[in-house]
Amino acid sequence: MKKFIKFTRFSFLLGFTSFVYGQDAVVVSPDEKLKVELTNNLGVPSYSVVYEGKTMLEKSPLGFKSNVEDFTKGMKFINSKKDKISKKYSNEKIKRSQVQYNANVVICSYETTSGKKLDIEFQVSNNNVAFRYLIPNQGETLSMVITDEATGYRFPSQTTTFLSPMMKPMTGFARTAPSYESGYKADAELGTKADYGYVFPSLFRVGNDGWILLSETGVNSLYCASHLDTTSEKNLYKVAYPNMAENNGFGSTGAAISLPGKTPWRTITIGDSLKPIVETTIPFDVVEPMYEPSQKYTFGKSTWSWILWQDNSMNYEDQSLFIDLASKLGYEYILMDALWDKNIGKDRMKNLIQYAKSKNVNVLLWYNSNGSANDAPMGPRNKMSSAVERKKEMKWLKEVGVKGLKVDFFGGDKQETMRLYEDILSDANDFGLTIIFHGATLPRGWEVMYPNYAGSEAVLASEMLYFSEDVRKQEAFFATLHPFIRNTVGSMEFGGTFLNKYLTKSNKEKNKRHTTDSFQLATAVLFQNPVQMFAVMPNNLEDAPKFQLDFMKEIPTLWDETIFIDGYPGKYSVIARRHQNQWFVAGINAEKTVKKLKINLPMFAGKKVKFINDDAQGNSSEKEVKVNTKGDFNVEIQPNGGFVLRN
Structure with a gap:
């Protein structure tokens, strides 16, 4: 990310407010439509959010508990300081390559009865709120363990939810959960309990008043990742820390920090329509790069055999075929998945990489992250979980010309795991390697924070379309949710866009796809990730229509602009994206x-x-059409179908 402008902040202090005073501070967005009010009622700090005169979040609790002090009660408001922020930055990996961020800021200072201090910072931009805790030195105490948060979100009673539950720890394949791969329920009742809480991001519809998207950003090795949980009060959700059972029961559930310290940002995006939800850049606005890139990293499209040809394809001959496929499609990469170390080996891999290089194709290799965290047997194993082995392996990878890694099976949100993510990224940057995470947590601002980061799965993705008929039946339903929830806060390496009618190597007999070809092509636009593994197979060069292949050759993975057109989560979605001077508008119908x-x-x-669109029988075709001078266009989207328009 290159920063162009950052104006100097200015500030002033508001006067001292007593313990019993109601309203401590108010901060509004630059367009004055969004307002946050901070109050301190009987020593309990809270905030509320109003958008265009309508209450979107009622008084919601703030604070946390630590081994130094309980900052959830007995808090005395001292003063507040107001600032403004304006900055312009660029990042090619996110939904908008050029971003102008303007926000009004308030920092409220509190003190406990024992004299311990806490600051709470709120940044309010148009349609967005970001807040965090700033923790100064506590006298001679220069470290702290935060064990629990009171941070909550109290919704109006008419609210419905669009949430995905956290997976039970140490379950699923080889005890690798949680990996953010559950489904969603749309328009569910407020306060519905999930055994292990709900993942971020979390979408809420506040009746006819608007929409709220909750998430967090700026999580690095200095904190754990959090999620959302219900409380005994139906309308109140709270921030929750990782379950102790994650990562084989090893590691802390809270966060150990050095003082002065700070928590990650919690973000709230609000709008009277879904447009601000889809177009928000708040996960990236409030974070900064953790280190400089060691080189210029490139992103793009990749072939991969495993999605349909599975483990048996991890051999020299089949990987050569997929190198040829990438070359014919003009793709930048091939991903060689699990078991390459056993079935191909490092010596022959050198030759395969040289063959790919001769075809102008770069190689990405799969690695198992696991160490002691789970039982996933596929190799390479135990190469990413320790610093010594990781650096030796990355040295070899650089020497033989590998350009990046897909690291799999993390299964936890503890601070120890966040440290592993960051260590892998930082070491990889030293060796010029891009990193994609699979079987992983939600990325939280990582596109900006880590220059060699190239995306995460963290979604019920393409592999489950291969394994599960139930997921295949719900493909359209889930796909219409992602632009409004998962993919709007971070890159989503989905690994799909199937041209096979049957999701098998033979393209016949079983795993029949329930969605149309036009639907599949539309997801290549709807799902954003800087490096996307597409599920085009060698047989598609012969059995897929030319217009479909031409589209898959043409589709970019980097976008300069993203615009919400129409949609409702779980029903249909229409999104526009621009790459340079070319626009793509895609829609799907569930x-x-x-x-x-x-x-x-x-x-x-x-x-x-x-x-590109479907007829009534679900057959896809392409034709040229003219849009009228007002830009109005009528389109019919078939059930489980889709369309794409492009100039």
Whole structure:
């Protein structure tokens, strides 16, 4: 990320406020539509959020418990300081390559009855709130363990939820859970309990008043990742720390920090429509790079055999075929997945990398992260979990010309695991390697924080379309959720876009796909990740229509602009993305009937564009159409179908 402008902050102190005073501070967004009020009622700090005069979050608790002090009660408001922030930055890996961030800031200072101090910082931009705790030295105490948070979100009673539950620790394949790979329930009742809480991001509809997206960002090795949980009060959700059973029961559940210290940012995106939810950049606005890139990293498209050809394809001959496929498609990468170390070996891998290089294809290799955290048997194992082995392995990888790694099976949000993520990324940067995480947690601002980071799975992704008929049946439902929830806060390495009618190597007999070809092509636009493993197979060069192959050759993975067009989570989604001067508008339909839409596309006004769509039988085709001078366009999306427009 390159920062262009950062204006100097200015500040002033507001007067002393007593213990019993109601309102401590107010901060509004630059457009004055969004307002946060901080109060301190009987020593308990809280905040509320109002958007365009409507209460979106009622008084919600703040504070945390630690081994130094309980900062959830007996708090005395001391003063507040107001600032402004304005900065412009660029990042090619996120939904918008050029971002201007403007926010109003308030920092409220509190003190406990024993004299311990705490600051709470709120940044309020248009449609977004970000807040965190700033913890000064506590006298001679220069370290702290935070064990629990009171941080909460109290919703109006008309709210419904769109949430994905945390997985039970040490379950699933080889005891690798939780890995953020559960499904969702749409428009569920407020306060519905999940055994292990819910993952971030979390979407809420506040009746007819608007939408709220909750998440967190800026999590690094200095803190644990958190999630959302219900409370005894139906309307109140709270921040929760990792379950002790994660990572084989080893490691802490809270966060050990040095003082002065700070927590990650908790983010709230609010709008009267879904447009601010889809277009928000708040996960990236409030974080900064952790280190400088050791080189210029490149991103793009990749082939991978494993998604349909599975473990048996991890051999020299099949990988050569997928190198050839990448070359014919003009893809930058091939991913060689698990078991390459056993079935190909390092000596022959050198030759395979040289063959790929001769075809202008770069190689990504799969690694198991696990060490002692789980039982995943696939190799290479125990190469990423210790610093000594990791650096030796990365030295070899650089020497033979590997460009990046896909590291799998993390299964936890503890601070120890966050440290492992960061150590892998930092060491990889020293050796010029990009990193993709699989079987992993949600990325929390990592596109900005780590220059060689290239995406995470953290979603019920393409491999489950291969393994589960139930997931195949719900593919459209889940896909219409991702642009509004998972993918809007961070890169999502989904690994899909299937051209096979049957999700098998033979492309027949079993695992029949329930979605249309147009639907699959649309997901290549809807799902954003700087390096995307697409599920195009060698047989598709012969059995897929030319227009589909041309589209898969043309589709970029880096975007300069993202715009919400229309949609409702779990029903349908229409998103526009721009790469340089080319626009792609894609939509999908998860409902059981044809979706008839009139959409406004000013980027295509008065222009002829290519239009991929389905007929009533679900057959896909491409034709040229002209959008009227007002940019209005009528489209019909078939059930489990999709469409794409591009100039």
